[in-house]
Amino acid sequence: MPGRERIRSFLETRLFQRAVVAVIVVNAITIGCETSSYLTDRIGGLLHVVDRIALTVFAVELVARLYAYRGAFFKDPWNWFDTTVVAIALIPASGPASVLRTLRIMRALRLVATVPSMRKVVGALFAALPGMGAIIGLLVLVMYVSGVMATQLFGEIVPEYFAELPTSLFTLFQIMTGEAWPDIAQEVMAEKPWAWVFFVGYILMASYVVLNLFIAVVVNAMDDQNTSAEEQRTEDQLTTVLNELARLHARIDAMQSVPQTAQPVETPHGNTTRRSR
Incomplete structure (x- = not known):
């Protein structure tokens, strides 16, 4: 389908891959900044917003890759790794699952699958x-x-x-x-x-x-x-x-x-002959 092919071509462009790498790096930095009480007290809201945006980008990218590659998506072990990391990040960080919040830093490991x-x-x-x-x-x-x-x-x-x-x-x-x-x-x-x-x-x-x-x-x-x-x-x-x-x-x-055709050729004596081409 043309739409699926366009999405696949876009996902494989170098510009898009570099953008994903940039989002992974920024998200890893923000998660590290959240370990600082000084930064959390002052820009904790901004760090949370950046984290939500990065998670949204990862989820949309994963869905786009699943749509573009269909069955071939599951044949790549790195896609399974990316799916697991994003799925863990989507689990609500409250109650018994709050310990999984520490696993958000695993998103930085997506650099291995991207680079x-x-x-x-x-x-x-x-x-x-x-x-x-x-x-x-x-x-x-x-x-x-x-x-x-x-x-x-x-x-x-x-x-x-x-x-x-x-x-x-x-x-x-x-x-x-x-x-x-x-x-x-x-x-x-x-x-x-x-x-x-x-x-x-x-x-x-x-x-x-x-x-x-x-x-x-x-x-x-x-x-x-x-x-x-x-x-x-x-x-x-x-x-x-x-x-x-x-x-x-x-x-x-x-x-x-191709069938050969004959073209008229004028001789020096004024006679006309046909030459094949």
């Missing part, structure tokens, strides 16, 4: 999840083995860090993030000087090796995604060229199939 570069990064992260599973399993195994060893070796020395296995696992997670691990190591090394071997080995394995594996998997997924996108563009360009060649070939065939 192609962000969407590409998130897509690469999801594509890397299967490869991350094995790395997460390796990390869990390293932490479990190290936690059992630390509990048995250092539990009596520093029970506040290694008294039980859950406590040891939490301490090792803290060490993996690099938070205050020198203080923990020095406290243990005061009783067992060789304990540095355990801490250095664990940090090298958990923080550097496993982290680099995570980065390698994500980068590989992004490369595969870029390669797939490039191959798709090349295939689209080749299809366009082939279609154009087919149209030219059909036009040439049509010109050759």
Whole structure:
């Protein structure tokens, strides 16, 4: 239908997409401003109006996209995400549902679905999840083995860090993030000087090796995604060229199939002959 096609073309224009991004950014800023009692007391009414306008824009945009794309709308996971965010924002922020008011800031995450570069990064992260599973399993195994060893070796020395296995696992997670691990190591090394071997080995394995594996998997997924996108563009360009060649070939065939007509040609002796064209 012409009306549906016009709406779809309008939704896909760069100007409209930039306008939606601007509304998302402004709405995220206003929601953040509402956390300030100083700003709420002075311009709370204005912030509320801006929030209502932004929600109206999001709802109208969602309805327009649903009308323009119909069944194809539900095939895109990002459309489901946008629908969920807008639906949560439409729930009245009163009574038992008042806790959902804090989820309004999730509208800012719509930037991920709107900005192609962000969407590409998130897509690469999801594509890397299967490869991350094995790395997460390796990390869990390293932490479990190290936690059992630390509990048995250092539990009596520093029970506040290694008294039980859950406590040891939490301490090792803290060490993996690099938070205050020198203080923990020095406290243990005061009783067992060789304990540095355990801490250095664990940090090298958990923080550097496993982290680099995570980065390698994500980068590989992004490369595969870029390669797939490039191959798709090349295939689209080749299809366009082939279609154009087919149209030219059909036009040439049509010109050759036109019946030839004869035109009179005057000879030097005054006689008239007919020449085919």
